Amino acid sequence: MVVGLGPGGAEGMTAGALEALGQAEVIVGYHVYIELIRDLIGSREVVSSGMTQELERCRQAVRLALSGKRVAVVSSGDPGVYGMAGLVLEVLEQAAPDSRLSVKIIPGVTAATAAAALLGAPLTHDFAVISLSDRLTPWDLIVRRLEMAARGDFVTVLYNPRSHGRQIQLRQAGEIFLKHRPSETPVGVVRNAGRDGEEVWVSNLQKFTGLPVDMLTTVIIGNSQTRILNGRLVTPRGYQT
Known part of the structure; x- marks a missing residue:
């Protein structure tokens, strides 16, 4: 089983994820x-290791499963969105x-939808997700x-926006969007969505890169229709037109 944990913690998991974890004899993960x-x-039994060890963890999980054990490989968010399923x-x-x-993929709440729920309703029309x-x-x-x-006017979700070793990529991404959208375009920034230390900011395309963004942060850049309503980001679906 490849299990999506959602943001982390039982309250953010699906019933299917909780059931899969309960059935597993071995749990493998970061x-x-x-x-x-x-x-x-x-x-x-637990098999765990650090960042960049994904391939070896999967090999161990497959070996254990082929030996007859029920194995759950855990992945934050959804295992099919930048996760371990593939x-x-x-x-x-x-x-x-x-x-x-038999391999069963158990979906989970991905960072895009977890962050969107905290910001309001920014993803109610077409959107792209880019790491x-x-x-x-x-x-x-x-x-x-x-x-x-940016050219296609997609609401755009940015994963892995900044780290200690990657400081310029987010600024360059902001510059790309500023070529195609007004500087006042709403941008939502969420850190630790669904976890301890959760923080939410509503900003705009001109200013959002100055916020404390790191690898635990999800950025949602609005499209030409996105607006701020009572402090929440909303991208109209068009029902009222």
């Missing part, structure tokens, strides 16, 4: 996410292409995608 669900694990399926194909091992991390995707390709989203 050590930070394991700690988020420590109270749900009990005395069961990698698990790739590793299984490489390790045992003829296996009939600014260039660890696995070349920056020039990310820039092309940002340009297309």
